[in-house]
Amino acid sequence: xxxxxxxxxxxxxxxxxxxxxxxxxxxxxxxxxxxxxxxxxxxxxxxxxxxxxxxxxxxxxxxxxxxxxxxxxxxxxxxxxxxxxxxxxxxxxxxxxxxxxxxxxxxxxxxxxxxxxxxxxxxxxxxxxxxxxxxxxxxxxxxxxxxxxxxxxxxxxxxxxxxxxxxxxxxxxxxxxxxxxxxxxxxxxxxxxxxxxxxxxxxxxxxxxxxxxxxxxxxxxxxxxxxxxxxxxxxxxxxxxxxxxxxxxxxxxxxxxxxxxxxxxxxxxxxxxxxxxxxxxxxxxxxxxxxxxxxxxxxxxxxxxxxxxxxxxxxxxxxxxxxxxxxxxxxxxxxxxxxxxxxxxxxxxxxxxxxxxxxxxxxxxxxxxxxxxxxxxxxxxxx
Amino acid sequence: xxxxxxxxxxxxxxxxxxxxxxxxxxxxxxxxxxxxxxxxxxxxxxxxxxxxxxxxxxxxxxxxxxxxxxxxxxxxxxxxxxxx
Numbered sequence: 001x002x003x004x005x006x007x008x009x010x011x012x013x014x015x016x017x018x019x020x021x022x023x024x025x026x027x028x029x030x031x032x033x034x035x036x037x038x039x040x041x042x043x044x045x046x047x048x049x050x051x052x053x054x055x056x057x058x059x060x061x062x063x064x065x066x067x068x069x070x071x072x073x074x075x076x077x078x079x080x081x082x083x084x085x086x087x088x089x090x091x092x093x094x095x096x097x098x099x100x101x102x103x104x105x106x107x108x109x110x111x112x113x114x115x116x117x118x119x120x121x122x123x124x125x126x127x128x129x130x131x132x133x134x135x136x137x138x139x140x141x142x143x144x145x146x147x148x149x150x151x152x153x154x155x156x157x158x159x160x161x162x163x164x165x166x167x168x169x170x171x172x173x174x175x176x177x178x179x180x181x182x183x184x185x186x187x188x189x190x191x192x193x194x195x196x197x198x199x200x201x202x203x204x205x206x207x208x209x210x211x212x213x214x215x216x217x218x219x220x221x222x223x224x225x226x227x228x229x230x231x232x233x234x235x236x237x238x239x240x241x242x243x244x245x246x247x248x249x250x251x252x253x254x255x256x257x258x259x260x261x262x263x264x265x266x267x268x269x270x271x272x273x274x275x276x277x278x279x280x281x282x283x284x285x286x287x288x289x290x291x292x293x294x295x296x297x298x299x300x301x302x303x304x305x306x307x308x309x310x311x312x313x314x315x316x317x318x319x320x321x322x323x324x325x326x327x328x329x330x331x332x333x334x335x336x337x338x339x340x341x342x343x344x345x346x347x348x349x350x351x352x353x354x355x356x357x358x359x360x361x362x363x364x365x366x367x368x369x370x371x372x373x374x375x376x377x378x379x380x381x382x383x
Numbered sequence: 384x385x386x387x388x389x390x391x392x393x394x395x396x397x398x399x400x401x402x403x404x405x406x407x408x409x410x411x412x413x414x415x416x417x418x419x420x421x422x423x424x425x426x427x428x429x430x431x432x433x434x435x436x437x438x439x440x441x442x443x444x445x446x447x448x449x450x451x452x453x454x455x456x457x458x459x460x461x462x463x464x465x466x467x
Binding site: 285 | 401402403416417420422423424427428430431434435440441442443444
């Protein structure tokens, strides 16, 4: 069971998306788990063949519990190890009925099912479990058409709505830890937005809506690029001290309708074109709100960016998400008097703030980092 | 496609973005962004969906015309008329 945040203690396995015997590679989604942050797709870090499951759907297990045995590939598999007793085996699948796919519902019948040879062959070819199927033949016999129907059905049930009370508890635990352990310092600067907004207007005027960019994409890219020069803000603070991240994976704070917040990662944000970054952002927002994020997206962020947006207030004083060491916040763009060339002019500006961990960096470096973000936003065409 | 059809499309797309609110009971003069708690990403998704479904271009410069439900219907009717 992967840890999807400093505060997570346990998770419930909802569904396996691969079967024993399947070959898996890094990045494959193998299972869905239910956590305080909603339903999360577990992607795998190893390569090999799934030997067997160690945890059944419906079971709640502590973080760190092996979920499956993977054979082949590297010997150090993420899932290898002793079987760990589950916490709540007494509540099988019904605990999360909305998630359970028809193929994984508990067996109801006793003894052998009647299955037509064609259905058996087709099911074997497609890797479909016969005992989960509803037969439409005589005495409930499973026919080829039943297998076809099951194969055509979406593999995942519609995710249930996020449990906002659970999410609130997760936020409370993480933020309490942050305020208890992290000696924050705060910096703020005002960024003039004329160049960004003019560039966006020009760029978007020739694009259909599906390809338009939002200011948020420019902000994320500017932060990611600036982090390349400021590694002490990108990474984790653990018992061993500060460790720089192995990539720039920008956690993007996404508000959940009805309350709640989640900050999944846009991996290697510094390497993505603005178009790709925007597409990732759109996808991430949609999945965060429907409760379909992947485990790596929650464990990967090496920094968090929070963007208050257009109907909001001017300044955010961020709380760092442990074990990260920095959070960059952008306020609402506002019209303000601005001095340019000795004249007071009306301009759109935005407050950018940095909350950073004093165990990993000092205010001087923080100021350079924030100023570098500003500088990059003055040349949006180069982002 | 007449005004009623366009209104129905708009209600449907708003419901997709703000599922918990009842878009059919919106005050036609209220600001959509305020009323439905729509952020800039939601708004872009709304514009994308409307432009796909109605097969019209909605330039960024026209976004202010979509500020309220009533104005949005008027604007879409006019855009579709122009496209026909």
